[in-house]
Amino acid sequence: MNFNLCITANTWKSQKITINPTFSMSDHYAVYLNFKKKIDEILFNLIDKKTPVTLYEPLKYLLSSGGKRIRPMMVMFACEASGEDPDKSVNAAVAMELLHNFTLVHDDIMDNADTRRGYQTIHKKWNENVAILTGDHLIGLAYKYLFKTDTLRIKDTADEFTGGIIEVCEGQSFDKEFEERDNVSLDEYMMMINKKTAKMLEISAAIGALTGNAGKELLNNLKNFALNTGLAFQIQDDLLDIIADESELGKKIGGDILERKKTFLLIKAAETVSDEADRKLIMEIINRPELNITDEIIIQVKDIYIKHGITEAAKSEIEKFTNKADEYLSNISNKISGDRLKWFSAMLMERKF
Numbered sequence: 001m002n003f004n005l006c007i008t009a010n011t012w013k014s015q016k017i018t019i020n021p022t023f024s025m026s027d028h029y030a031v032y033l034n035f036k037k038k039i040d041e042i043l044f045n046l047i048d049k050k051t052p053v054t055l056y057e058p059l060k061y062l063l064s065s066g067g068k069r070i071r072p073m074m075v076m077f078a079c080e081a082s083g084e085d086p087d088k089s090v091n092a093a094v095a096m097e098l099l100h101n102f103t104l105v106h107d108d109i110m111d112n113a114d115t116r117r118g119y120q121t122i123h124k125k126w127n128e129n130v131a132i133l134t135g136d137h138l139i140g141l142a143y144k145y146l147f148k149t150d151t152l153r154i155k156d157t158a159d160e161f162t163g164g165i166i167e168v169c170e171g172q173s174f175d176k177e178f179e180e181r182d183n184v185s186l187d188e189y190m191m192m193i194n195k196k197t198a199k200m201l202e203i204s205a206a207i208g209a210l211t212g213n214a215g216k217e218l219l220n221n222l223k224n225f226a227l228n229t230g231l232a233f234q235i236q237d238d239l240l241d242i243i244a245d246e247s248e249l250g251k252k253i254g255g256d257i258l259e260r261k262k263t264f265l266l267i268k269a270a271e272t273v274s275d276e277a278d279r280k281l282i283m284e285i286i287n288r289p290e291l292n293i294t295d296e297i298i299i300q301v302k303d304i305y306i307k308h309g310i311t312e313a314a315k316s317e318i319e320k321f322t323n324k325a326d327e328y329l330s331n332i333s334n335k336i337s338g339d340r341l342k343w344f345s346a347m348l349m350e351r352k353f
Helices: 028-044 053-063 070-081 086-111 128-146 154-179 186-211 216-243 264-272 276-287 295-307 310-327 335-349
Strands: 005-007 017-019
Touching (some): 028 070, 028 086, 070 086, 070 186, 070 216, 086 186, 128 154, 154 186, 186 264, 216 264, 264 276, 264 295, 264 310, 276 295, 295 310, 310 335
Antiparallel strands (some): 005 017
C-alpha cells in the first residue's frame, strides 16, 4: 500500500497530520482518520452540563485528552467487515471508548498513577472520590450510547458488553493479586492479559460485527482476530517499556521495572535466565520490595533481557499472535475490509509508543 502521508513526530500522540491531496480515501490510514474524527467530535461535545462541577469538569477534562481510539476503531472496522455502513456503529464505538476510559480512571486510582496520556490523572488533579464518581458516570454514559446503536441484535450486544466488563474486572483483580506474589507463571500472565487487555478488543469486534448483523462464523472470526491482536498489543506494550525511545514513549523507559510489574519480559526472564548474577538481579526485583531500583539497575535489566534473548522472545510472541489474528480474516468476503483489519493490527504492532 502506498501511504502518501506527511506525518509529524509522534503522530499517534499529537494527531498533527497533513494528508497529501493525492491520498485516496480507499487507503486505510485516511479511513482511520475519518472514523476517528467522527468519534472525537462526539466525545469532545458529549458533556454539556456544568453542575455539579466536581462531576462534569473532570469528565470534560478526561474526554478532551484524546487518545488512539483503538477500541472504537475495532468496532467500526468490524461493522464494515460485516457488510454494513460503519457509520451505523458510531454510537457503539463511542460506548467502547467510554468503557475504556472507565477502566483507566479506576486503574489509575489502584496504581496511584500521577499521569495518563501526559495529563494529570483524575484522582491527582481532584481526588479519589471525584475519580470514582467519574468512572461510575462513564459506565452510565457508555450504556446510554450502546443503547443508541441502530442494531437488530441489541440483546446480544448488551450481553457482549456486560460480559466484557465482568472479565476486565477479573483481569484487573488477577493483575493486582500478581503484584503481591513472588511466583507468577507465563500461563497465568497470558490468562490475565486475555481478560484485562485482549477482552476489550474482542468485545469491540463483537459489537461491531453484531451491529453489522454478521453471521455466527464471521462473528467468531472477528472476535478471534481481535482477541489475538489484543494479546500481541499487550506484549508489545511490555516490550516498548524497555526498548522504546524515551522521546517517543513520552516517559522514562523501565517504568514497569521500577514498579516491579510482572510483565511478559520479567516473568520470561525469571523462568529462563540461568546466569547466576543476572538471575540474582531479576529475582531481587521480584522478591525484594525494599530494593532501590535506580536508572543503572534498569539499564542492567535491559541488558539482561537483550543478552538472554528475552526481547527476541517477546518479539516472536508478538509476531505469533499477530499472524494468528490475521488467519481469522481469510474468510472475509470483503477483501478491502479484511486488508484494512490486517493493516490495523500491523500498525498497532509497529507503533513506537
